[in-house]
Amino acid sequence: MLAASLVLAGCSPPPERVEQLLVFGATAEIRLRGADPEAAQAALAELSAELNQRHREWHAWQPSDVTRINEAFAAGQAAEAPESVLELVRLAKPLSEATDGLFDPAIGGLVEAWGFHTSTYPILTPTPRDEVLAAWREDRPRIAGVQIQGRQLRADNPRTQLDFAAMAEGVAASQVVATLQRHGVHDALVNLGGDVSALVGKGSPPWRVALRDPYGGVMGTVELGNAESLFSSGNYNKFRYSAAGARQAHILDPRTGQPARGAASVVVLHTDPVLADVAASALFVAGPSGFADLARRLGLGCALMVTDENELLVTVAMNARVTLARDPVSLGPPLDLGPACTAPPSP
Structure with a gap:
């Protein structure tokens, strides 16, 4: 159960059909309301094949196209990549730049060193030695150094190890929504490991989901309208x-x-699930001191x-959308980034 893990009933919704799939090591749940049975069956069959194919292509430590590419990088070689991985690299580069590198899927070797593969x-293995981390910082790999050459990928740093965990569910969610449509x-809730994307059909109520409290239980609820996604990162x-x-x-x-350090949970609501996914992780890295600046630059x-420390930072528009079940200590008035969830980025 992650941030948006509980789906709460709306008022008089159409009958639901619930399907579950195992993907990216977690349970993916797709709720359909009022869908034509034949259309729903065809969509779900296609989605099952698509998501399992992405699992085989994107997995960061079980045998996959990504692990094969990482082996080539470590040997100083180029590697052929499937189109889905090439697209992840294309999407990741501008997002990494926009976050000043707080999001960077080239740090898979660091993720492995900390035992998170x-x-x-919880992880019980020893932490990396100080000299290992110092050497890594001295020669830090970056996604900007990964080049696409036709159907191949090449890295300028043999330490580069791809790990797309901070964006994979967002990209998958966008593909799932497109397939359903x-x-x-046109009336569905896609739940990939607790991160959700909504479609709301004409005349249907919004989907109401619960926010997981990092200190236990439910922190509050949010209603999602058509083409809105809610993504989270937490400890x-x-x-x-x-x-x-x-x-x-x-x-x-x-x-x-x-x-x-500094954050226990971050939640982002946006119409772009890829941005929402990346932003939730990047804001978590930015911490309380960097929250306002990064949210503003990303147009969140x-x-x-x-x-x-159980303190709350929130934007004006999010404050209007969320119904909190408890009141964390406020770290100041809500940050005014506009009245909508897709505020324009600052000049």
Whole structure:
């Protein structure tokens, strides 16, 4: 159960059909309302094949196209890549630049060093040695150094190891929504491991989802309209413990080589699921001190952060959309980035 993991009933919705698929190591749930049975069946069959194919292409540590490419990079060689991986690289480069490298899918080697290439949590292996992290920072790989040459990928740094976990669910969600629409399904909720994208048909109520509280239970609820996505990052699901007993999230800060500090949970609501996914991770890395600046630069009208001191940072538009079940300590008035969830970026 992640941030938007609970789907709450709306008022008098059409009958639902619920399907579950295992993808990216987690359960994907697709809820359909009032869909034509034949169209729904065709869409779900196509989605099952698509998502399993992406799993085989994108997985960061089980045998996949990405692991094969990473092996080639480590040997200083180029590698042929499927179109879906080429597209991930194309999408990642401008997003990494926009976040000043706080999001960078070239740091898979660092993720592995911290033990986060696993499905078993919490992590109990030793932390990387200081000299290992120092060497990594000295020669940090970047997605900007990955070049597309026809159907091949080449990295300028043999330390480059691709790991698209911070954007894979956003990209998959956009593909799932497009497939549903192509089959005439226009009222659905796509839940990929707790991150959700909504389609709301004409005359249907919005989808109401719950926000997971990083300190336990439900923090609040949000209603999602058509073509809206809600993505989150937090320290409550994939983590390890520091020597002092504090939780260390699986989200790493490329600047330090250490787990990101300061945030307990970040939630982003946007019409672009890829941006929402990337932004949730990047804001988590930015922490409380960098929240306002990065949210403004990314044009995020709807975002919130709960810090590891149980404090709340929230934008004006998000504050209007979320109904909180409790009141974290406010770190100031809501950040005014406009009244809508897709506020224009600052000049």
